[in-house]
Amino acid sequence: MKVGIPKGLLYCKYNDFLTVFFSELGAEVVTSEETNKEILDEGVKYCVDEACLPVKIFHGHVSKLKEKCDIIVLPRIMQLYKNEYICPKFCGLPEMVLNSIDNMPPSITDPIYAFSKKSLYNWAKAAGKKITPNSFIVKNAFIKAYDKHLQSTSGIKDEGYDINVALIGHPYNIYDSYVNMNLVNKLNNLGIGVETMEFTQSLSIDLEIEQLFKKPFWTYLKENYGFAANVLKEKNVEGIIYVSSFNCGTDSVIIELIKNISGSFPFLTLKIDEHTGEAGLNTRIEAFADMLERRVHNESNIPTHG
Ligand code: SF4
Missing domain, CATH: 3.40.50.12020 (Uncharacterised protein family UPF0261, NN domain)
Incomplete structure (x- = not known):
């Protein structure tokens, strides 16, 4: 099964986690290209005018990816930390996309509460079920993906500039x-x-x-x-x-x-x-x-x- 992961919004933060998770489930992970003019134009075409640029660009990534996968991840990110929330556009992102783009493949839209390993595992159980009925494989995939996520680093700190x-x-x-x-x-x-x-x-x-x-x-x-x-x-x-x-x-x-x-x-x-x-x-x-x-x-x- 080919699982599509659009390279928009918080992909830059969770790509390692998702790639390891779905690969360990036995799926082939396919992503959209890096953002480019064509993706931007598709996003502007499909997304509602009032949305911000990153949400429009996410629509563009989905539109370019949807034909290349059997199931697509539309992350519904609810919370990254306890007692804090993320922009409402993330919570309603799957609905925005599914109502704007026709002929979508099946999608993974389960809510993501990422403030603890346990809360994130709830997402993994729900998402994993769509790829395999074997909960043991899902658990192992999650453990490997979570470890990878903990090792992932991002950020820029240039040296040597006045x-x-x-x-x-x-x-x-x-x-x-x-x-x-x-x-x-x-x-x-x-x-x-x-x-x-x-x-x-x-x-x-x-x-x-x-x-x-x-x-x-x-x-x-x-x-x-x-x-x-x-x-x-x-x-x-x-x-x-x-x-x-x-x-x-x-x-x-x-x-x-x-x-x-x-x-x-x-x-x-x-x-x-x-x-x-x-x-x-x-x-x-x-x-x-x-x-x-x-x-x-x-x-x-x-x-x-x-
Ligand atoms: S916080 Fe929400 S409205 Fe602001 S750029 Fe991100 S998705 Fe768009």
Whole structure:
């Protein structure tokens, strides 16, 4: 049996887990290609206009993959951590896709609660049943996939640059180089190193979150705000770049919260959607890079932030 896994949304975080799990069940795993213009165009064609770019792109991946597999994974991610939630678009993603794209193959849409090994195993039991009736094989596949997941690493921490920025945003905007138009390479070519939130300890993030009037219940709001606040305190980078999806509710809150605490610390927001032009993005990055360079080489002019 061929199991299709679309390379959109949080694929960058769970691909090892899913690939090992379904391969160990005896299925052949097929994925869509890396995001490209054709996938974007398909996503825009099938998805509702009001959705954010990452959800549209997910639709594009599904549309390109659906003919190549016998069953397709449409992850309904509910929770990554206890007492926290993920964007509602993830909870309703299977319905969005199944109502927008015709002639879909059977799909795996069981809810994913990933806050513990036990809760994730509940998903594995439900999903595994669609591939094999043998619960022993499912259990073994899950154990191997979970181990692989624990060993998986992600994140960017460039070394050797005089100027560095914290790159913040949802993983599917940071790690999809088509979506962000090769932002990391562009920054590196301008002499700027990049650091992402995976290298900040969760304890430091939690400490920053405790300073807020109310604990956020959206996981990515907590992580992105906590990372930015920690960077502003440690001053271990020269600037912050936030890659945001146009129409994203959580991003609009996070950006305002970061603005509230960043003072005059360099902070650039890049909003992206399917109409974003590369030339405009380049101009904004180059202007930001120039400003960082001037500040670094003329430190007496740097006002204290906060
Ligand atoms: S968090 Fe924002 S960018 Fe991500 S799926 Fe939800 S609306 Fe889209």
